[in-house]
Amino acid sequence: MKYLPLIWPGIWRKPGRTVLIFLQVSVAFALFGVLQGMKTGVEHVVGQTRADLLLVHGNLSLIDPLPLGQLQQIESIPGVKVVVPVELFLGTYQNPKDKIGIVAVRPDEGWQNAFTFQIQPQYAAAFKANRTGTLVRTGLAAKYGWKIGDRIPLKTTAARTDGSTVWTFDIVGLYDDDDVGGGNNVILINFDYYDQGRLVGKSTVSHYNVALNDPRQAVSVADAIDRRFANSSNETRTESLRELAQSQMQSIGDLNFLIRAIVAAVLVALLFATATMMMQSIRERTPELAVLKTLGFTDRAVFIFILAESAVVCVAAALFGLLLAWLAFPFAARFVPGLSMPWEVVAVGLGCAAMVALVSAAVPALQAGRLNIVNALASR
Amino acid sequence: MNFFRQLFAILRVNLAGLPQRLGSGLTILVGVTSAVGVLVSMLAMGTGAREQQLAEVRPDRVVLSTTGSRMGQGNISEGEVAVILGLPGIRKDARGEPIVAMQSVVPIQGRRQGTGLRIYFPLVGISPNMPELAPETHFTAGRMFQPGLQELVVSNPCRRQFMGFEMGDRRPLHGSDWTVVGQFDRGASQQCIVYADVKTLMTVLKRTTYSNVTVMLNSPADYEVLRDAVSADPTLQLEVQREADAIEEGFKPLNGLLNFISFFVGTIMALGATLGAVNSLYAIVDSRRREMATLRAIGFSGSAVVVSVLIESMLLALPGAVLGTLAAWLLFNGLSASPFGFSFQLSVTASLAVIGVEWALVMGLLGGLLPAMRAARMPITTALRAT
Numbered sequence: 001m002k003y004l005p006l007i008w009p010g011i012w013r014k015p016g017r018t019v020l021i022f023l024q025v026s027v028a029f030a031l032f033g034v035l036q037g038m039k040t041g042v043e044h045v046v047g048q049t050r051a052d053l054l055l056v057h058g059n060l061s062l063i064d065p066l067p068l069g070q071l072q073q074i075e076s077i078p079g080v081k082v083v084v085p086v087e088l089f090l091g092t093y094q095n096p097k098d099k100i101g102i103v104a105v106r107p108d109e110g111w112q113n114a115f116t117f118q119i120q121p122q123y124a125a126a127f128k129a130n131r132t133g134t135l136v137r138t139g140l141a142a143k144y145g146w147k148i149g150d151r152i153p154l155k156t157t158a159a160r161t162d163g164s165t166v167w168t169f170d171i172v173g174l175y176d177d178d179d180v181g182g183g184n185n186v187i188l189i190n191f192d193y194y195d196q197g198r199l200v201g202k203s204t205v206s207h208y209n210v211a212l213n214d215p216r217q218a219v220s221v222a223d224a225i226d227r228r229f230a231n232s233s234n235e236t237r238t239e240s241l242r243e244l245a246q247s248q249m250q251s252i253g254d255l256n257f258l259i260r261a262i263v264a265a266v267l268v269a270l271l272f273a274t275a276t277m278m279m280q281s282i283r284e285r286t287p288e289l290a291v292l293k294t295l296g297f298t299d300r301a302v303f304i305f306i307l308a309e310s311a312v313v314c315v316a317a318a319l320f321g322l323l324l325a326w327l328a329f330p331f332a333a334r335f336v337p338g339l340s341m342p343w344e345v346v347a348v349g350l351g352c353a354a355m356v357a358l359v360s361a362a363v364p365a366l367q368a369g370r371l372n373i374v375n376a377l378a379s380r
Numbered sequence: 381m382n383f384f385r386q387l388f389a390i391l392r393v394n395l396a397g398l399p400q401r402l403g404s405g406l407t408i409l410v411g412v413t414s415a416v417g418v419l420v421s422m423l424a425m426g427t428g429a430r431e432q433q434l435a436e437v438r439p440d441r442v443v444l445s446t447t448g449s450r451m452g453q454g455n456i457s458e459g460e461v462a463v464i465l466g467l468p469g470i471r472k473d474a475r476g477e478p479i480v481a482m483q484s485v486v487p488i489q490g491r492r493q494g495t496g497l498r499i500y501f502p503l504v505g506i507s508p509n510m511p512e513l514a515p516e517t518h519f520t521a522g523r524m525f526q527p528g529l530q531e532l533v534v535s536n537p538c539r540r541q542f543m544g545f546e547m548g549d550r551r552p553l554h555g556s557d558w559t560v561v562g563q564f565d566r567g568a569s570q571q572c573i574v575y576a577d578v579k580t581l582m583t584v585l586k587r588t589t590y591s592n593v594t595v596m597l598n599s600p601a602d603y604e605v606l607r608d609a610v611s612a613d614p615t616l617q618l619e620v621q622r623e624a625d626a627i628e629e630g631f632k633p634l635n636g637l638l639n640f641i642s643f644f645v646g647t648i649m650a651l652g653a654t655l656g657a658v659n660s661l662y663a664i665v666d667s668r669r670r671e672m673a674t675l676r677a678i679g680f681s682g683s684a685v686v687v688s689v690l691i692e693s694m695l696l697a698l699p700g701a702v703l704g705t706l707a708a709w710l711l712f713n714g715l716s717a718s719p720f721g722f723s724f725q726l727s728v729t730a731s732l733a734v735i736g737v738e739w740a741l742v743m744g745l746l747g748g749l750l751p752a753m754r755a756a757r758m759p760i761t762t763a764l765r766a767t
Contacts, residue, residue, distance in 0.1 A: 017659055024655040031648045065586070096447075157446065157455060165617075200455075200588050258421070261711070262645060265414035266652070272410040273656040276403035280663050 003305065006292075010309045013281065018313060021277050025317035025356075026324060028266045029349055033325025033341060035259045036348070041340040049179065051242040052215030053114060054222055057207035059235035065204035066234050068195075073228060074208060079221040081213045082110045085191055085205040091154035091167070093144060100140070100154065101183055105209075106191040113211035116179040116241075117188070123173025127188070134169035135188040138176055143185075146171055159199040167197070179241065210238070267356060275360035278310050282364040289368050290376035303369035310361035311354055318353030322346055386684040387691075390675060394668075394692045401667060404660035405696055411653035412700025412743055413707065416736040419646030421708040423735065424726040426638040432724035433627050435569040436516055439600040440471075443626040444610070445592040447619045455589040456482070460616055467609050469602030470595050473512050479596035481507040484578050484587060488553065490542040501542075503532075503553075503574045505581035513596055514566065521547055522562035527577050530584075533562035538572035545574075556584070570725065594623075650743055653700075657747025661693055665755045672755050673763030682756040689755050693748030694741050701740030705733045 011018055056074060058066055074083045087104040105111060107128045112119060119127075119135060127133050136146060146152060153168045160167065169189055177186070195202060212221055222238035229236045282289070289302055297305075326341050398405055444464060446454030461482055470478040484505035492499055508527045511517050525531035530553075538545040550557040558576065566573065578590070597603060607620040621629070628635075665672070672685060709728040716725050 016662065020655050020659040020662075024652050024659070027648055027652040027655065031645065031652075035645075159455065204586075258425075261421070262418050262649075265418050266649065269411045269414040269653065269656065272407045273659065276407045276663070277659060279403055 003301075003308075007305055007308050007312065010281075010285070010305065011313060013285070017277060017281075021274060022313060022317045022320070024273055025270060025314055025353065026321035028270050029318040029321030029353065030324040030328070031266060031321075032263055032349055032352070033322040033345065034328060035263060036345045037325060037329060037341045039256065039259060040342055040345055044340050044342065046242065046245045049240075049242045049245045050116065051240045052212050052218050053116070053241045054210040054212065054218065054225070054238050055207050055241065055244060056210060056225055056236050056238045059226075059237045065201060065206065066208070066236065068203040068205055070229065070234065070236070071208065074210065074225055077221065077224050077228060079213055079217045079224070080210055082108070082114050082211040084108070084111045084114045084209045086207050086209055087191060087194060087204075088206045089156055089158045091156035093152060093154055096155070099185065101186040102154070102156065102189060103186060104189050104191040104194040110211070114209035117175050117177055119173065119175040123175065126172035127190070130170060130172050131190055131193045132168065132170050133172035133190065135173045135175045136171055137184055137186050138174045139184045140187065141171070141174055148173060158194075158201075160197050161199050163199070167194075267352060270356050271360050274310060274314065274356060275363070278306070278361045278364040281309075282306065282368050286371065286376050289371055290373050293371060293373050294377070299369040299371075302371070303365045306365035306368050307358060307361050310365075311357040314353045314357035315350055318349055322349050383681065383684055386680050387688055390680065390684055390688040391691060393671065393675075394688055395695070397668065397671075401664050404663045407660045408653075408657045408693070408696040408744075408747070409700050409703070411656040412697045412740050413703040415646070415649035415653040415743065416701045416704030416740055417707045418649050418704075419642065419739060420705050420728060420732050420736045421712045421726065422642035422645055423639075423732050424708060424712055424728045425724075426635060426642060427729055427732060428724045428727035429631070429635060429638060431727050432570060433631050434624060435571070436514075436567040437624045437627065438516075439622065439624070440597040440602075441513070441594060441623040442597060442603060442606060443592055443594050443621050443623055444618045445621070445626070447617050454592050456591070456593055456618070457589050460618070461590065461593065463613060463616060464593055464595070464618075467595075467606055469597050469605040469609070471598050473509065477509070479509060479512050481509055481513045481594050482578050482590040483507075483592050483594060484582050484585075485591045486581070486585060488574075490538075490544065493541055493543055499542075501572055501574070503576060503581070505578035506575050507578055510575060513594060516567045517564050518566070519562055519564045522560075524562055525575065525577050526561075528580055529577070530556060530558045530580060531561045531576065532558050533564060533575045534560055535569070535571065535573040536563055536565050537570045538574060539563065541572050553584070646739070650739055654743045654747045657693060657697065657743060658750055661689065661748055661751035662754070664692075665689060665751045668755075669758060669763045673758060673760045676758075676760050677764065686752040686756045689752035690745060690748045693751075694744035697740040697744030697747070698737070701733075701737045704740075705736045708732075 056066070056070075068085060071083055071085055074080060085106050089102050089104075091100045091102050092098060093100060105115070107124070112124065117135075123135060127135050134152070141147070144152075148171050150171045151168055152171060153166050156165050156167055158167070159165050169187070175188065177183075191205075210221075210225070212218060218240050222240065225238045226236055292302060292305075293299075322341065322345075329341070444456070446456060461480075465478055465480055470480060473479050485502050486505070487500045488503045489500050506513075508524065511524060519533075520536060522533070525533050532551065534545045544551055545560055545563075547560055547563065549560045551560070552558075582588070582590075595606070597606065603620075603622060610616050610618050610620050675685065676682070705728065712726045713728040714725050
């Protein structure tokens with residue numbers, strides 16, 4: 001610590017240069033932070049999705065309809081707590097380009113166990129009591145200025161028995177969703193109201209949500225459900241929310257190579273920039289360093305001063321850059337949900353910064369350490 | 381004229397002195413190279429994806445889908461199809477039937493060749509007149525599916541990408557087996573396309589409406605005729621789009637995301653490279669203070685000094701653009717990627733190289749601005765005394 005007064009002026013000898021290199025390193029690590037934050041954020045999100053919530057859908061695809069008759073059969077499988085039929089379709093409100101996801105559920109006893117929604121009890125009760133009622137995601141209600149009690153006509157992809165595709169719902173409450181993949185533009189409606197009113201596809205569902213008595217039985221119950229319908233005309237595939245998230249994220253996996261390539265390019269460019277900066281700085285300061293040595297500082301001390309100078313600048317800048325990335329997350333979250341910066345990323349980032357600093361300063365520091373006092377002073 | 385003579389004189393001195401300032405020059409070069417390399421390879425994803433999407437588009441093919449529906453998710457009833465068959469502007473085949481193909485799209489799962497990863501891709505139920513609608517289809521093995529039978533025809537890329545698409549392979553689909561009876565190529569397209577008879581597929585899936593309808597026009601100019609006829613008919617709730625527009629709209633979210641990521645990352649990289657260039661040029665200008673002051677003292681103008689520094693900076697950045705584009709081309713061109721489930725190959729094109737050069741020049745220009753000003757503003761007397 002007592003050498004700090006020697007290192008500090010070295011850093012600020014040319015403020016313009018230091019500020020520029022500081023900014024350059026910050027920018028690079030801001031990028032590093034965002035890219036790594038995306039990657040770990042995605043992994044983190046997958047890990048947090050519920051493994052004890054099963055989704056039963058057609059074996060062929062996610063949108064293949066299943067008959068409502070399977071409901072009781074799934075309920076009878078041991079370990080199953082609640083089964084909720086779910087039908088999905090799309091609608092628009094005023095702006096035909098802005099799609100709203102409509103999720104029809106049957107709000108039977110305990111239905112919320114099979115979802116990740118957060119609903120206040122009075123809203124849940126009102127939703128159950130009102131056939132045409134709808135619960136609106138808080139953000140969506142704010143977007144369109146909807147209030148509880150409003151009637152909203154939505155133009156949808158599903159035809160009613162009278163041929164019209166406009167469905168009207170009464171807003172009875174708001175809800176929020178814990179699942180980051182849940183989507184913001186989503187409303188919940190009553191399955192029975194929808195099923196009785198629609199023209200085609202009556203008594204079919206998009207999928208069933210299943211809650212379990214014991215989360216540890218997820219795998220065995222999922223297998224039992226699929227076995228129950230094996231070789232029927234409606235084979236099922238049962239997956240936990242986590243498995244579903246995993247398979248969706250696999251497709252992003254290809255990008256990992258690209259992310260690594262970008263980070264490598266960034267670090268190489270930084271290495272060059274800091275190395276030239278340090279070399280320049282040493283060349284200009286040769287007489288000063290010689291004076292230091294004349295005063296009795298060892299070769300090793302001078303070597304360490306130079307390394308420390310570069311390390312302080314790089315690590316501080318990296319910290320600042322990671323902070324910038326962290327501040328940018330709420331903005332980036334609009335494109336990639338669930339960004340986060342765990343300590344591993346910060347640690348790896350700072351480690352990289354220290355490495356860049358040490359590698360780039362090694363040669364100049366070595367030169368400084370080996371400086372011959374007589375020659376250096378004479379060159380003045 | 382005098383200005384240019386001065387400019388060239390200074391430039392010559394500047395460039396001749398470059399080898400002595402190798403470090404600073406290299407910093408600019410490496411910075412710009414990595415920035416341009418990253419930008420170009422990221423953009424190559426976007427171009428590759430677009431090339432793939434629009435590989436076999438024809439101007440005389442038109443897609444009809446339910447108004448407001450997403451690509452492949454419309455609801456077109458038999459009644460509407462009957463009306464569509466009678467619309468004007470549609471080409472007739474040899475038997476005098478209008479070339480109108482109904483489609484029903486269902487995502488099915490397959491497994492990746494090699495890795496065995498599960499992936500969803502579309503199975504398209506289509507009317508048996510598919511070869512007339514898509515004359516670029518060229519069967520390499522087997523035959524077209526027979527109406528009424530549970531048969532599949534697949535494009536050759538499926539065979540390469542997924543398991544279970546060899547001739548005679550049976551794929552379980554909704555409780556029964558479907559047999560692969562034909563394999564085809566479709567121009568340069570690398571998309572996996574699986575076709576089945578639309579009526580058979582819809583019976584099995586218990587569907588009553590089509591996802592969308594594709595028609596062949598007499599000529600591209602008949603698009604307006606068809607569109608006006610559709611909007612004049614109150615029973616049709618349909619959107620009429622040229623094939624290219626329909627595809628473009630379907631892929632808008634993907635392309636938008638790819639472009640956003642590219643320019644976001646590219647901008648940050650460029651910012652870093654520019655800062656590096658500023659630093660290096662300050663160093664270069666500083667180390668030449670005496671030279672510059674001497675030139676000014678013997679009558680060279682300040683503006684010639686400014687412009688010479690700017691040009692030098694851009695000249696240093698330019699090879700970075702070339703190297704960066706080259707690196708992107710060597711490392712990534714033709715690389716298969718399938719982010720978000722859509723397979724394509726990265727494509728580094730000439731227009732991307734132009735973008736790279738433009739960005740490099742801007743980085744050089746912005747990076748050189750402040751150091752150039754300093755070079756010109758330096759008081760001659762103090763600079764001459766500098767060591």
